[in-house]
Amino acid sequence: MSLKWMSLLLLIQVMYCFNAGSCGKVVVLPMEYSHWLNVKIILDELVQRGHEVTVLTSSAAVHVDSGKSSPFKFETFPTPLTTKEFERHFKHSVNIWTYEFPKYSIWKLYSKMQSMFEEHSDVLESLCKYMIFNEKLRKTLQESKFDVLLADPVVPCGELLAELLKIPLVYSLRFFPGNEYEKQCGGLPFPPSYVPVALSELSDRMSFMERVKNMMNVIFFDLYFQTFNEKKWNQFYSEVLGRPTTILELMAKADIWLIRTYWDFDFPRPLLPNFEFVGGLHCKPAKPLPEEMEKFVQSSGDQGVVVFSLGSIVSNLTEERANTIASGLAQIPQKVLWRYEGPKPETLGSNTRLYKWIPQNDLLGHPKTKAFITHGGTNGVYEAIYHGVPMVGIPLFVDQPDNIARMKAKGAAVRLDFTRFSSEELINALKTVINNPFYKENAMKLSRIHHDQPVKPLDRAVFWVEFVMRHKGAKHLRPAVHDLNWFQYHSLDVIGFLLACVATAIFIFTRCCLFCCRKFPKSRKKKRE
Amino acid sequence: MSLKWMSLLLLIQVMYCFNAGSCGKVVVLPMEYSHWLNVKIILDELVQRGHEVTVLTSSAAVHVDSGKSSPFKFETFPTPLTTKEFERHFKHSVNIWTYEFPKYSIWKLYSKMQSMFEEHSDVLESLCKYMIFNEKLRKTLQESKFDVLLADPVVPCGELLAELLKIPLVYSLRFFPGNEYEKQCGGLPFPPSYVPVALSELSDRMSFMERVKNMMNVIFFDLYFQTFNEKKWNQFYSEVLGRPTTILELMAKADIWLIRTYWDFDFPRPLLPNFEFVGGLHCKPAKPLPEEMEKFVQSSGDQGVVVFSLGSIVSNLTEERANTIASGLAQIPQKVLWRYEGPKPETLGSNTRLYKWIPQNDLLGHPKTKAFITHGGTNGVYEAIYHGVPMVGIPLFVDQPDNIARMKAKGAAVRLDFTRFSSEELINALKTVINNPFYKENAMKLSRIHHDQPVKPLDRAVFWVEFVMRHKGAKHLRPAVHDLNWFQYHSLDVIGFLLACVATAIFIFTRCCLFCCRKFPKSRKKKRE
Structure with missing residues (x-):
């Protein structure tokens, strides 16, 4: 479609939206890095449909940039934290997760994970306070009369702001931080027998010992969040609202x-009607590559190319890791395009080119692409699914091991352990996913499933944001589970009552029998007398 | 759109379907009455899209007619049961449910319901046997190489046939006959604290005693189906397949x-990814009324009209009920269109006209329609929702009381007890839903929700039937719950193991302490010595 036609179509859309009186005002509280890249796709579409989008961000923002060419309005609130410090905080966490965690025993891992969560939570709480206690900003937001707040629950504060502004709330989320959150905020049933808890790297088909591991993870997360993390937020939220409340209570209002x-x-897992699974909403057909890159890709001949990226947050590797990877890649017959900002590894082969940035989606959609070496970020994995490219997963942190575990279980990826894999292992993994048709077939199967939906994920996401604006919420989708406490939810009061009834009935029946037995011998005695 | 254009569009659709090689062969095992009317809409659409539809029906069929003008192929298998007998069986059940059940105490109701279920089950089993053991039919079906079987689980047999023909299975269902079925066939989590069990007439917001009632219903259904109904079917299915199986195992393969x-x-309630909620798929905009009817409707002036129907299965009423209704209707200022095949009631007012058939959807969509008196059949209730018409519900049998309970809970209906209501109660109910804006507003709210979906229900239903044909199933939506037994599903083995571990740890710790205590006094003693 030519640009002219596209502009005309856009104009018609916007005109329609204005005429229908359905143009809304969206305020967004985004998370950084890939979360921002993902939600930005929804925001772009909302702007295209004539809605006004305001992005709330701190002066320490790393990727959420308020560049002049942006189609969004930005409300930036000051914080003493600088962008560099904020970026350092993220990178520090990533480094610990990537290089330290794999060395730890299970108990040390739990304890270190806990202290990392707390540190992260403190940073986010301070940012939240700078936003909430900024009177000028709050006044501006109040006066703006937004129709909906779009937030990422990974950054608490959105639910508090929605409550203060008295507007509906839509969340964009990759996964719940544990069973407790799933059940209480989302109201989701969570059977740990076939729903692997986040960060467990398990599949839905678990052996007995895997189910034990899953249950232990459930207990850890529940205890951790109940005991440590929530208390602080509950206190803060209660102070701000001037009434006792909890973070889960406010999140459950989404x-x-x-x-x-x-x-x-x-x-596949139990869900509720107000959950919309819109994975891969950012995916789109590949565009032509830059000329130089296309030439390099074409030079690969029938062997094709391998695309390699560890995502936007990891720009550098240790020398040892970089050389292990480079020497492995040098030995494969494919050409390799490696997104890497660090110093050129000594062992880099002539078949491998380093790029500070690659058009990842366009490369994955190129017919010459045979495999994708990925850290397993959700966005990247989805681009591979979209284009049906098998993967070698080298997961680093947070949900990445889970993502690769999913791709492995579905037969579309081979997994390597980042801190341990050798050049040979990398070569073998690449050979496997490229030469064994099983992986390509499965990747294509996932691709076919992805493309065969009644409505595209992006359109569904936008539809529900617009729905919430049109109807001032989506109360008809809200399950009544949120009105019950855990005791009532599990019907413990009802079961107790019924057991008490049965016990009373048995007691009365027994007493009656005993009474009859006593009475009966007497009457017989009397008769004998 | 003119007929020419529509035909052209249809031709393009069919051509596309043939070119894409995606035209499929659908075989259907439908249920009678409103179930057939509903599934027929899906079948019509499938035929329009170029698929071949074969309807399996017995020679005793009542409404599933193989008229020459039908766009479907029919495979009719002979049974000694006649259409009249089959119809009598349905009407007899309906009469008992309508007139007898309301008089019974809870225990008698359970027992009578049980014997009715069994009688119904026997009739369906005999029909199933006549179909399955018809060698000629089975050969024809085997040779037809269908791509999908569309069945109504209310008529068992579909799952057995799909297993025999080795083809995917799609169900069209209004509700599960109890908790046991929900959990085992569907794999659905069923929290009885906020999910009312079928036939309970409860809402999702229950008082304590209502939750007790719901739990008792759950227990009744579970016990009934496990103890009586399933055994017979399990035995039959096992015999046919030549291996031990259960009806639930086969149904769970849908x-x-x-x-x-x-x-x-x-x-709103928990669901799973392979559940698609397509209620109201048969609804469509109103067409103009027949001339005589339009004149009558227009003659109502500002007062408007009331539409009254008790559905396709109830053609007659007792004289007393008919007169109570007629005299009530005679006293309202609206004109009334009553679908009624019985003798004209003596008390019929001049404002009321009897019709053997009414274009219900067109009437409900007429701007003069103020209210709908309905038995609460799902199809009729959906037409009222579609057009935003408040209801007076007079539920009779099966899911009708549940349907009206839902409309009542959502503020779009007033309920009357069929065997008991007086003329005054009918008048008051009509006055309430017509004059109190609360009911119209809620009906309109439901209508807005219904119309505001990303994809129309019919398109979604057809999409998933086509998806199953394209992909030879929908395995990616099948939750792993079906691979677990109830013990594993509830993690009882895991909980037992963890408790055993904790007990062992405590035991070892206690023994160590005791050992130390014994050792310690001795060493002290020795020291003293």
Whole structure:
């Protein structure tokens, strides 16, 4: 479609939206890095449909940039934290997760994970306070009369702001931080027998010992979040609202949960009507590559190319890791395009080219692409699914091991351990996913599933944001589970009552029998007398 | 759109379907009455899209007619049961449910319901046997190489046939006959604290005693189905397949469950990815009324009209009920269109006209229609929702009381007890839903929700039938719950193991302490010595 036609179509859309009186005002509280890249796709579409989008961000923002060419309005609130410090905080966490965690025993891992969560939570709480206690900003936001707040629950504060502004709330989320959150905020049933808890790297088909591991993870997360993390937030939220409340209570008010997966990626599990699985909403057909890159790709001949990226947050590797990778890549017959900002590894082969940035989606959609070496970020994995490219997963942190575990379980990826794999292992993994048709077939199967949906994920995401604006919420999708406490939810009071009834009936029946037995011998005695 | 254009569009659709090689062969095992009317809409659409539809029906069929003008192929198998007998069986059940059940105490009701279920089950089993053991039919079906079987689980047999023909299975269902079925066939989590069990007439917001009632219903259904109904079917299915199996095991293999409700109608509840809620798929905009009817409707002036129908299965009423209704209707200022085949009631007012058949959807969509008196059949309730018409519900049998309970809970209906209501109560109910804007507003709200979906219910239903044909099933939506037994599903083995571990740890710790205590005094003693 030519640009002219596209502009005309856009104009018609915007005109329609204005005429229908359905143009809305969206305020967004985004998370950084890939989360921002993902939600930005929804925001772009909302702007294209004539809605006004305001992005709330701190002066320490790393990727959420308020560049002049942006189609969004930005409300930037000052914080003493600088961008460099904020970036350092993220990178420090990533480094610990990537290089330290794999060395730890299970108990040390739990304890270190806990202290990392707390540190992260402190940073986010301080940012939240700078936003909430900024009177000028709050006044501006109040006066703006937004129709909906779009937030990422990974950054608490959105639910508090929605409550203060008295507007509906839509979440965009990859995964819940544990069973407790799933059940209480989302109201989701969570059977740990076939739903692997986040960060467990398990599949939906677990052996007995895997189910034990899953249950232990459930207990850890529940205890951790109940004991440490929530208390602080509950206190803060109660102070701000001037009434006792909890973070989970406010999160549970979300009208719609846009989950950034779908059943091509995730394992089928119980959900609720206000959960919309919109994974891969950012995916799109490949555009032509830059000329130089296309030439390099074409030079690969029938062997094709391998695309390699560890995502936007990891720009550098240790010398040892970089050389192990480079020497492995040098020995494969394919050409390799490696997104890497660090110093050129000594062992880099002539078949491998380093790029500070690559058009990842366009490369994955190129017919010459044979495999994708990925850290397993949700966005990247989805681009591979979209284009049906098998993967070698080298997961680093947070949900990445889970994502690769999913792709492995679905037969579309081979997994390597980042801190341990050798050049030979990398070569073998690449040979496997490229030469064994099993992986390509499965990747294509996931691709077919992804493309065969009644409505595209992006359109569904936008539809529900617009729905919430049109109807001032989505109360008809809200399950009554949120009105019950855990005791009532599990019917413990009812079961107790019924057991008491049965016990009383048995007691009365027994007493009656005893009474009759006593009475009966007497009457017989009397008769004998 | 003119007929020419529509035909052209249809031709293009069919051509596309043939070119894409995606035209499929659908075999259907439908249920009678409103179930057939509903599934026929899906079948019509499938035929329009170029698929071949074969309807399997017995020679005793009542409404599933193989008229020459039908766009479907029919495979009719002979049975000694006649159409009249089959019809009598349905009407007899309906009469008992309508006139007898309301008089019974809870225990008698359970026992009578049980014997009715058994009688019904026997009739269906005999029909199933006549179909399955018809060698000629089975050969024809085997040779037809169908791509999918569309069945109504209310008529068992579909799952057995799909297993024999080795083809995917899609169900169209209004509700599960109890908790046991929900959990085992569908794999659905069923929290009885906020999910009302079928036939309970409860809402999702229950008082303590209502939750007790719901739990008792759950226990009744579970016990009944496990103890009586399933055994017979399990034995029959095992005999046919020549291996031990159960009806629930075969039902659980269904690829897609098309549920005939949506969240405008039903209460939000946990679901699974292979459940698609397509309620109201038969609804469409109103067409102009026949001339005589339009004149009568227009003659109502500002007062408007009331539409009254008790559905396709109830053609007659007792004289007393008919007169109570007629005298009530005679006293309202609206004109009334009453679908009624019985003798004209003596008390019929001049404002009321009797019709053997009414274009219900067109009437409900007429701007003069103020209210709908309905027995609460799912199809009729959905037409009222579609057009935003408040209801007076006079539920008679099966799911009708549940349907009206839902409409009542959502503020779009007033309920009357069929065997008991007086003329005054009918008048008051009509006055309430017509004059109190609360009911019209809620009906309109449900209508807005119904119309505001990303894809129309019919298109979604057809999409998933086609998906199953394209992909030879929908395995990616099948939750792993089906691979677990109830012990594993509830993690009882894991909980037992963890408790055993904790007990062992405590035991070892205690023994160590005791050992130390014994050792310690001795060493002290020795020291003293």
